[in-house]
Each structure stands twice: as structure tokens, then as C-alpha cells.
Amino acid sequence: MKILVTGACGYKGTVLVPKLLRAGYKVRAFDIMWFGNYLEEHPNLEIVEGDIRNIDSINLDDIETVIHLASVANDPCGDLDPKLTWEISALSTMQLADKCVRKNVKHFIYASSGSVYGIKDEHEVTEELSLKPISEYNKTKMVAERIVLSYSEKMIVQVIRPATVCGYSPRMRLDVSVNMLTMQSLKDNKITVFGGEQTRPNIHIDDITDIYLHFLNIKEKATGVFNAGFENLKIIDIAKMASKLNGSEIVVTESNDPRSYRINSDKLLKTGYSPKKSVSDAISEIHDLFNKGVLVSKDEYYNLNWMQNKVLNNER
Numbered sequence: 001m002k003i004l005v006t007g008a009c010g011y012k013g014t015v016l017v018p019k020l021l022r023a024g025y026k027v028r029a030f031d032i033m034w035f036g037n038y039l040e041e042h043p044n045l046e047i048v049e050g051d052i053r054n055i056d057s058i059n060l061d062d063i064e065t066v067i068h069l070a071s072v073a074n075d076p077c078g079d080l081d082p083k084l085t086w087e088i089s090a091l092s093t094m095q096l097a098d099k100c101v102r103k104n105v106k107h108f109i110y111a112s113s114g115s116v117y118g119i120k121d122e123h124e125v126t127e128e129l130s131l132k133p134i135s136e137y138n139k140t141k142m143v144a145e146r147i148v149l150s151y152s153e154k155m156i157v158q159v160i161r162p163a164t165v166c167g168y169s170p171r172m173r174l175d176v177s178v179n180m181l182t183m184q185s186l187k188d189n190k191i192t193v194f195g196g197e198q199t200r201p202n203i204h205i206d207d208i209t210d211i212y213l214h215f216l217n218i219k220e221k222a223t224g225v226f227n228a229g230f231e232n233l234k235i236i237d238i239a240k241m242a243s244k245l246n247g248s249e250i251v252v253t254e255s256n257d258p259r260s261y262r263i264n265s266d267k268l269l270k271t272g273y274s275p276k277k278s279v280s281d282a283i284s285e286i287h288d289l290f291n292k293g294v295l296v297s298k299d300e301y302y303n304l305n306w307m308q309n310k311v312l313n314n315e316r
Helices: 013-022 075-080 082-102 136-149 177-188 205-217 235-243 279-291 303-315
Strands: 002-006 026-031 045-049 063-068 107-111 156-162 164-166 190-194 199-204 224-228 231-234 249-253
Touching: 002 013, 013 026, 013 205, 063 082, 075 082, 075 136, 075 303, 082 107, 082 136, 107 136, 107 205, 136 156, 136 224, 156 205, 164 177, 164 205, 164 279, 177 190, 177 199, 177 235, 177 279, 190 235, 199 205, 199 235, 199 279, 205 224, 231 235, 235 249, 235 279
Parallel strands: 002 026, 002 063, 026 045, 063 107, 107 156, 156 224, 164 199, 190 249
Antiparallel strands: 199 231
């Protein structure tokens, strides 16, 4: 079976694609490569550099499943250029889903975000709660969800709403909470926490990528929307976990972001998936790889600065 993965060279895609290949799938990896390409060559891997906004450049021949990861990732990056964000994350998703139906693609997995819920007072946020997105990123994810779900009668559709992902990827991100705090501890021997009492849901990168494979295996048994996050932790508690490895100092400053939200993933667990790794595992792995020299800090690992300085100048 051949799978198209969009955004295949991103943080999650770079971990997911090798797993798909090891599982015996053939993969067409499609990515604009703003942040480079860390995928290794493989006889069953076709790597295509392309812009998802150009729907004619996306080859769906022989594709049975699409795993759609491509988007402008996270709130700050989405707000840099709202027009670009809507074109990539919403309009292109609509064009891709429509083309999938016309090309007889059987199965579509969409990578949404747990942030589509906005600010919630509920202790546990389930899939049944209303969506009240705040940023351009959240809004485009919500709209894209509605688009792909509208095709549910024509192909199998699964929408995954992940928590904040953590852990090592060859195409690393150091601008997400766990990874960022751990790298601060390793590089500076000091962690700066803004506020700290805010609660955020988290998921290890090995789990979120395994979840996509899980849904490939149960595609006809579980459709619709699924939360994916297993640890709702305060930011200060994440910082304490990161500081334990080398005794780094924690400095707490004021924050204008009081948002706290938690997600409940019971619906996913009922499909038979069980998480394998934790935030603690992610911190330990990053710590070990940094000390071995495998993980270093690169400019492209910080999406916001990289997009401001490298990407948007070329787009305008």
C-alpha cells in the first residue's frame, strides 16, 4: 500500500515516515522543505519537494491513504502572515481533500490540534465540547477539520487532535514547551518560566506517530475525531522535571498568558491504543542526545525566528 504524507519533512513527519517504511508501506513524502530535509533515502520512499498550495503538483496516483500533516505550525507562526496561514492550512486542505475524492483515495488522516478548543474551564476536555479557537492557527485547524469531515461519506476520515508534542526528531523543534525548557536547562543551566501555573496537555513524539500507524490498522473501525494527549502538566512542573537532570536554576517571571487546558483521550484509548512514552522519557532522551553531541541547537529548530528571517522574505 502506498501512502502520501504531506509535511513529511517536518518535526512529526521525519519520525513518522521511517516508521511507515519499517512497517512495509510505500511512502510518497511531500514537503516544501522550508526547514530542510532530514529523511534518509529508502527504496520504498519517494521524496517530493513541492508547495501544497499548488494542488496540481500533488501526485495521488496509486495512493490509498493520505496522512495530512502540512500546515503553518503553532500560534505565533500562524499569526505572522494570516493570509499565508489560511492558504496553506485551510484552502490547501480543501483542495487536497477534494482531489483525494476525485482520485478515489480511500482513507484520509488529518493532523489537527488540541488547541482548537480554545480556553476551557472544564477539568477534562473531550471531543464533544465546542470549539472556540483563538489564533489564526487554531481557526484554520478547525475549518480544515470541518472540510475533511464533510467528505466522510466518500472516504474514511479520521481527525487527530494532538496535545503539544515533545521528544527528539532529526528535524527537531526547540520552540515547544518540553523541548524548549529542557534545552534551556542544558545550554544555560537556567530555565525561565513565564507564569508556570498554566496546565498544558502533552504527548511524546513516538506516541503521536504510532497513533497514525494505529489508525491505519483500524481505519474502518474508528472514524471521526480523536484527542491524543496523555499528560496534563503545569509548566512549572515540566521545568522541575527538566532541571532535575543537571540541577539547573528555575527563574519564574510574570506571564500575560493565564490559559490552562487539559484534554481527555479516553475515546482514543477505547480503540485499543496505549501510550508507550512520557514527558519524562522525552526529557531524558533529549538530555542524553545533547550530551552525546547528536542534538545541537540550530536556528531552523525555532520555527518563529526561522520563518521571520528565512521564509517570509522569500514569500513576499
